Amino acid sequence: MIKSIKTWILVGFASLLLVACGQGGGGAGSKKSKTLDNTKKAGFVKCGVSQGLPGFSNADASGNWSGIDVDVCRAVAAAVLGDADKVKYTPLSAKERFTALTSGEIDVLARNTTWTLSRDADIGLTFVGVNFYDGQGFMVRKNSGINSVNDFKNGISACTNTGTTTELNMRDFFNSKNISYEPIAFEKADEVVQAYDAGRCDTYTTDKSGLAAQRTKMSNPDEHKVLPETISKEPLGPVVRQGDSVWEDIVRWSLNTMIEAEEYGVNSSNASSLKESENPAIKRLVGAEGELGAAFGLDNEWSLRIIEQVGNYGESYKKHIADTGILPNRGPNELWTKGGILYVPPAR
Amino acid sequence: MNFKKLNIENKKIRDLIPQAITVLALLSAIIYFATNAQINMGNRGISFGFGFLNQEASFDITFSMIEYDGSHSYGRAFLVGLLNTILVSAIGIFFATIMGVIVGISRLSDNYLIAKVAEWYVEIFRNIPLILQIFFWYFAALRALPLPENAISFYDISFLTIKGWYVPKFVWANFNIFLLSVIAAFIAIYFINSYATKQREQFGKQIPSTIISLATLIFIPLTTFLFLGVSLTFEYPVLKQLSPTVFTYAGGVSIIPELIALALALSMYTATFIAENVRAGILGVGKGQKEAAASIGLNKNQILKLVVMPQALRIIIPPTTNQYLNLTKNSSLAAAIAYPDIVLVFAGTALMQTGRAIEIISITMLTYLTLSISISIFMNWYNKKMAIKEK
Numbered sequence: 001m002i003k004s005i006k007t008w009i010l011v012g013f014a015s016l017l018l019v020a021c022g023q024g025g026g027g028a029g030s031k032k033s034k035t036l037d038n039t040k041k042a043g044f045v046k047c048g049v050s051q052g053l054p055g056f057s058n059a060d061a062s063g064n065w066s067g068i069d070v071d072v073c074r075a076v077a078a079a080v081l082g083d084a085d086k087v088k089y090t091p092l093s094a095k096e097r098f099t100a101l102t103s104g105e106i107d108v109l110a111r112n113t114t115w116t117l118s119r120d121a122d123i124g125l126t127f128v129g130v131n132f133y134d135g136q137g138f139m140v141r142k143n144s145g146i147n148s149v150n151d152f153k154n155g156i157s158a159c160t161n162t163g164t165t166t167e168l169n170m171r172d173f174f175n176s177k178n179i180s181y182e183p184i185a186f187e188k189a190d191e192v193v194q195a196y197d198a199g200r201c202d203t204y205t206t207d208k209s210g211l212a213a214q215r216t217k218m219s220n221p222d223e224h225k226v227l228p229e230t231i232s233k234e235p236l237g238p239v240v241r242q243g244d245s246v247w248e249d250i251v252r253w254s255l256n257t258m259i260e261a262e263e264y265g266v267n268s269s270n271a272s273s274l275k276e277s278e279n280p281a282i283k284r285l286v287g288a289e290g291e292l293g294a295a296f297g298l299d300n301e302w303s304l305r306i307i308e309q310v311g312n313y314g315e316s317y318k319k320h321i322a323d324t325g326i327l328p329n330r331g332p333n334e335l336w337t338k339g340g341i342l343y344v345p346p347a348r
Numbered sequence: 349m350n351f352k353k354l355n356i357e358n359k360k361i362r363d364l365i366p367q368a369i370t371v372l373a374l375l376s377a378i379i380y381f382a383t384n385a386q387i388n389m390g391n392r393g394i395s396f397g398f399g400f401l402n403q404e405a406s407f408d409i410t411f412s413m414i415e416y417d418g419s420h421s422y423g424r425a426f427l428v429g430l431l432n433t434i435l436v437s438a439i440g441i442f443f444a445t446i447m448g449v450i451v452g453i454s455r456l457s458d459n460y461l462i463a464k465v466a467e468w469y470v471e472i473f474r475n476i477p478l479i480l481q482i483f484f485w486y487f488a489a490l491r492a493l494p495l496p497e498n499a500i501s502f503y504d505i506s507f508l509t510i511k512g513w514y515v516p517k518f519v520w521a522n523f524n525i526f527l528l529s530v531i532a533a534f535i536a537i538y539f540i541n542s543y544a545t546k547q548r549e550q551f552g553k554q555i556p557s558t559i560i561s562l563a564t565l566i567f568i569p570l571t572t573f574l575f576l577g578v579s580l581t582f583e584y585p586v587l588k589q590l591s592p593t594v595f596t597y598a599g600g601v602s603i604i605p606e607l608i609a610l611a612l613a614l615s616m617y618t619a620t621f622i623a624e625n626v627r628a629g630i631l632g633v634g635k636g637q638k639e640a641a642a643s644i645g646l647n648k649n650q651i652l653k654l655v656v657m658p659q660a661l662r663i664i665i666p667p668t669t670n671q672y673l674n675l676t677k678n679s680s681l682a683a684a685i686a687y688p689d690i691v692l693v694f695a696g697t698a699l700m701q702t703g704r705a706i707e708i709i710s711i712t713m714l715t716y717l718t719l720s721i722s723i724s725i726f727m728n729w730y731n732k733k734m735a736i737k738e739k
Contacts, residue, residue, distance in 0.1 A: 095696060099705045102394060123703030124394040145592035153590045155598055157511060162683075162692060163700030167407045171418045182511075183408045184606075186686045187696060195686070198491045199510050200605065202594050243391060 033246035035107050036080065036297060044086045047073035048106035051091045053189075054213045055326040056112045056132070056236075065089045069110035071316045072131055072238045074309065075254040076108055079302040084309035093187070094163045098123055101241055108251055109239040112207070114165045119239075128252035130237040131313075133332040133341060135230035136169050137208040139215065142225050144202065149177070149229045152203075157182035159192050159201035166206050169232040193217050207234050212326050249296050256344040257303045261285055261312035263335055263344075268311040271304055284347055292347060303347070313342070385706065400702045401426070407697055409688045411604050422698050429693035430715060436610050436689065437676040437719075443615035444675060445668075448622025455627050466623070474620035479681055481617055486609040486685040493605070496587060496595040505584050512602040514585035521579040525572050533568040537561040606687035610679065618675045622668055629664035630656065661734045669727035673720050680716075690715060 039045055049057035049069060057067040065087075074084040090106050101109045102124045112134075113119075115127040138158075140146045152174075160166050162185035174181045184201055186192045189210070196204040197218050204211070211226050218224055238255060240248050261267065264282050266274055275288040283289035287301040294300070310316065314335075322328050334340025389396055401423035408418050412428045413435060454466035473481070490510055494500060499507035499514075507514045520526065544557035572578040585600030633656050641655040682689040683696055695712040699705060 095700050098700075098703050102703075118701075119703070122395075124389075125703075141593070143592075144594050146594070151591060155588060155596045156590055156594070157596070159686075162686075162697045167697065168418075168701070171406060171408050175418075181408075182410055184410050184686050185407075185688075185692070185697065187683045187692065191684065191686070194487055198487065199495055200490070201511075202590065202596075 033244050033250075033297065035241070035244045035247040036250065039080055039107060043081065044088045045073055045077040045080065045108060046090065046106045047076075047087050048090050048092045048097055048100050048109040048111055049073070050111045051093060051188075053112060053210065054216075055209065055321045055324055057089075057091075057110065059089075059091075067320050068131055068316050069112060069236075069238070071258070071310050071320070072110040072251070072255055073108055075258055075306045076251055078305040078309040079250060079254050079257075079298060082305060084305075094161060095187070098125060098239075101125065101239060104241070107240065107247065112210075112236045113239055115235045115237050116165060124242045125239050126242045126248050127237050127239050128248055129255045129344070130235040131255055132209065132236040134207040134209050134234035134236050136166055136205060136232040136234060137211055137230055138227045139196070139204045139211045139224050140202065140227060142223055146203075146227070149173075149227055149231070152177065152179055152181075154180045155182070156203060157184060157201040159184045159186065159196045159204050160206060161185065161189055161192055162187055164206070165232070165234065170205055173231045189214060190217075207236075209321070209327055246296050250298070253296075253303075253347065254306055256347060257285065257306050258310065258313040258316065259335075259342055259344045260347050261303075261307045262314040263337065266307055266312060267315055268308055271307040281346070281348070290348070389706075394703075396707065398707055400704055400707070403702075405698065405701075407701065409693055410686070411607065411688055422694075422702065425698055426690070426694045426711070429688060429690035432687070432693070433676075433679055433682075433689040433691075434719070436607060436614065436679050436682065436687065439607075439611045440614035440618065440675045440679065441672050443611065444618040444622055444671070447615060447619035448668075448671075449626050451619060451623035452626025453630070455623065456630060470620045470623055473616050474624075478613065478617050478678055479684060482610060482613040482681055482685055485613045486606065489612075490605045490609060496597055499587075499597075505582070507585055507587075507597055509597070510605065511596060512604045513608060514597040514600045514602050516582040516584050517599065517601045519581045519583055522572075522577050525576050526569060526578045529569045529572045529576075529578075530565075533565045536564050536568065540564065604687075606682070606685050609685060610682050610687045614675050614678060617678075618671050621671045621674075625664050625667045625671070626660075628667075629660035629662075632663045633659045658734065662731075662736070665727060665731045665734060669724060669731070672723050672727065676719055676723060677716060 047070075049065060049067075052058050053067070055067055057065060057069040059065050070087075070089070073087045073089070077086045078084040090100065092100050092106075092109075092111060097109055097111050097113065098119070100106050109125075110131075112132070113127075114134075115130065119125055120127050138149060146152065156179065158170060158174075158181055160170055160183065167183070167185055170181075170183060182201075184195065186195065189206075192204060192206075193214050195201060204214075206214070208226060208230065215221050215224055215226070238251055240251050260281075261271075264279065264285060266282060266285055271286055274282050274286050277283055277286075277288075280289055284292060285303055286307070287293070287304045291300060293302045311319075317330060317333065322330070330340060332341045334342060336343040386396065402421050404418070405420060405422045405425045406418045407425075409416060409425065409428055411432065413431045414424075414428060416424055416428045451466045451469060454462045455470070457463045457466070493508060493510040496507070496509045496511055499509040501507050505516050540560055541557050544555040544560075547553045547555055573580075583599050585597040585602075588596055588598040590596060637655055637659065638651055641651045646654065679689060680691040683692040686692065690712060695708055699708045702708070
């Protein structure tokens with residue numbers, strides 16, 4: 001409940017941590033990765049996730065985390081430590097997430113975070129890829145008579161989360177349409193939902209996947225609908241600290257492996273049997289050919305473990321996003337070979 | 349002689365050594381942390397600097413007392429947040445003081461019902477965590493408010509809805525002349541009062557200075573309306589339809605529900621503590637004082653004004669200063685209900701957009717420190733003014 005204070009203290013603390021901890025971070029360009037060494041020593045991957053977003057990172061009643069963001073961390077753990085369960089999850093608010101990463105409290109941030117230039121270049125972070133292509137949309141009441149963003153008029157009030165790209169996109173959008181609006185920005189998603197539900201604002205705007213997930217929390221979900229327009233690009237992906245290029249590569253290729261595995265039809269049940277495959281690309285994926293793992297100081301079965309223990313991207317999406325009813329249709333998050341935009345560089 | 353002096357000097361030096369060591373240790377700790385932070389930030393590719401304050405903020409804020417939109421700088425956004433913090437604190441302190449005094453005196457009332465109601469009020473509101481009270485006023489109480497189309501109307505000029513309380517806007521012509529006249533009135537009142545005091549002390553003449561002061565305050569500004577071209581018109585809020593079922597009010601001034609809820613919660617909560625201070629202050633004045641005052645022929649009002657309150661205030665002010673400081677700091681809970689105070693706007697949104705945690709958190713901490721110290725200095729001055737003056 002006392003989230004704002006807690007957040008504050010956490011941010012302050014993380015800043016202090018940054019101040020207090022000794023010389024850290026690996027030298028750029030060298031083959032040695034301090035983060036990898038530390039992870040192996042600790043025996044778990046330190047992963048930052050959301051405070052609960054169904055489909056992406058959400059904890060069940062017994063505290064087990066699941067979601068497509070969580071699967072990225074599990075993939076890294078499977079690759080580096082040989083066991084996908086060896087992950088320590090740290091739930092973070094939007095405000096805490098970057099400080100927690102730069103200060104070393106976590107080593108991978110997989111928290112539905114939008115890849116933008118300023119975040120990538122300015123604050124000591126590196127985005128390693130995209131695990132979900134999202135876009136910002138609007139939710140309104142069905143009986144409002146608003147059927148498109150073109151029906152918005154001057155004086156509309158819009159609720160959203162503070163400190164997200166959403167807040168900035170919202171301004172760009174209303175400015176471009178020349179509509180004056182009342183922005184009401186809350187720190188936590190739960191409060192946004194409550195305020196919108198009570199009638200404080202006429203529309204609720206965030207990533208469309210988020211809208212779909214939050215709609216289920218309304219007192220009467222059927223009274224609300226998401227407008228068809230998408231007003232922004234929101235490529236969500238995992239983030240690492242700048243300056244440890246080996247660790248960066250490990251996280252990037254753990255994610256890429258999941259997507260590449262789907263492309264070649266390798267999944268958690270058939271992976272080990274495909275060692276005898278005719279296709280060299282598949283053989284490389286399951287570690288039967290080449291010495292790819294050596295490039296970042298791992299053994300050759302790192303990718304096989306990811307596929308066996310976590311599954312390929314399609315399996316992960318189906319389990320967490322489609323089967324839970326959040327977004328049954330994969331849309332842009334389909335492979336490039338099937339009309340989507342998921343396209344990863346070849347693992348060779 | 350010489351020997352004794354040397355001895356004193358020795359003791360001084362002896363006393364100085366541990367202090368010097370402490371200061372040195374503290375300084376080196378600060379320098380160590382600062383350089384360490386610099387090295388670590390350098391290693392991680394994080395730059396340090398305050399240049400971002402001039403960058404375009406590119407986010408909007410619901411409620412601002414100065415002109416602001418996303419094209420202004422982060423520095424300007426900081427100012428908006430700061431002013432909003434000061435606004436809600438000032439409103440909170442104002443109402444908390446009034447309610448606190450009323451409740452504090454009520455607790456001492458001879459009327460059983462009044463005393464008990466005041467007691468229950470204090471016990472309930474001071475024992476529930478503030479954040480819950482804020483959520484209560486925001487979500488529970490505001491949810492009970494109607495949508496704009498069914499607004500609670502006050503004489504058709506002011507409307508209370510879930511989207512805010514819409515009040516008429518003052519549209520001034522020649523406002524600066526009016527302002528000058530008010531200042532002139534206050535200067536006049538000062539001279540009237542000092543003249544009245546002099547008359548009373550020297551000749552024992554009672555001049556009704558309160559009534560004269562009030563008349564001055566009304567009369568001088570009023571003349572500017574009649575002769576100097578000052579005028580005041582009102583812009584009333586009007587209902588506006590945005591879609592078949594979505595309405596809002598346009599025109600006038602909107603007092604956002606976040607501000608109302610926060611100010612309400614802060615003042616209701618802090619008033620309980622001030623009430624207890626007031627009660628303690630009044631009870632702390634000896635019974636003999638009142639009896640003595642009555643025996644020299646002062647009436648009840650005079651006793652309270654001239655004998656009890658001056659002494660009670662000395663007890664009330666210091667702990668009440670603490671409550672004012674608490675209220676100001678507690679206003680940072682605003683972020684929970686989207687009131688755009690400095691924590692939400694600057695230590696929240698700006699921090700997340702720029703990622704400059706260390707800079708922003710330090711600025712915010714310094715700001716609260718400055719605010720608190722300012723209140724403290726003012727209250728200390730007031731306390732000194734009220735303290736016993738030995739003649």
